[in-house]
Amino acid sequence: MRECTVAKNKKNCGCSYMACGNRGICCECLQSHLKKGQLPGCCFPPDVEKTYDRSIETFVKTFQEKGPWW
Ligand code: SF4
Numbered sequence: 001m002r003e004c005t006v007a008k009n010k011k012n013c014g015c016s017y018m019a020c021g022n023r024g025i026c027c028e029c030l031q032s033h034l035k036k037g038q039l040p041g042c043c044f045p046p047d048v049e050k051t052y053d054r055s056i057e058t059f060v061k062t063f064q065e066k067g068p069w070w
Pocket residue numbers: 015016017020021022023024028029030032033039040041042
């Protein structure tokens with residue numbers, strides 16, 4: 001069984017909400033956002049991520065405006 005890489009994930013996390021208990025636990029992070037029709041903060045460019053609008057609608061709108069940014 002693979003070990004969780006939570007410490008490494010935290011270092012690479014693109015989310016600016018530092019108080020979140022899911023930080024670095026990407027499987028929990030993804031599930032919590034998908035349940036709300038959202039995507040994790042790391043799916044957005046920094047200027048959009050910092051608005052904390054994680055909606056899939058905003059992801060699509062951002063992609064249409066910026067094209068791939070990653
Ligand atoms: S993207 Fe959401 S669940 Fe993931 S660390 Fe940031 S605030 Fe927490």
